[in-house]
Amino acid sequence: MNRQRRITVLVAVISLVSFFLCWSDAARGANSQRQGRAQCEPLSEKEARAILDSLRLNEAKILKIQSSPIQQLWEIALENRGQRFVVYVDCSKTYVMPGPIIEYRTGMDRTRQRVEDLNRDKRVNLAGLKLDESLVMGNRDAPIKVIVFLDPD
Structure with missing residues (x-):
């Protein structure tokens, strides 16, 4: 015992x-x-520019710098040659990550959502177009329409 x-x-x-x-x-x-x-210190536009220049994105315009959905990452919204996209930089300002951040619980692609927000102002309101003098090929009442813009000059 x-x-x-x-x-x-x-x-x-x-x-x-x-x-x-x-x-x-x-x-x-x-x-x-x-x-x-x-x-995690703030990422200045000057630091972001240096990072982008090292990646040969010299002509890219920085639209916005903000914290990303993941802690310890900064999100840089860019426009380069008419394309808008997002890259991520870690807090040590050593690593750059392109590509999606996916919230696994919801399956939501947070990067795609952000890029869609960036492109929202570039969308054309088709309801405001006057199609009275347009050249119609096919059925005018078709459920899906394709509109092609040409500049004859």
């Missing part, structure tokens, strides 16, 4: 020590994450 009691006490002590060690590691990890966020 004495031996069994020693084993029980030993297991309890090991469990408590393990718990406190794990808990202190978790606390340190949370603190380092908070410190990491606090150390």
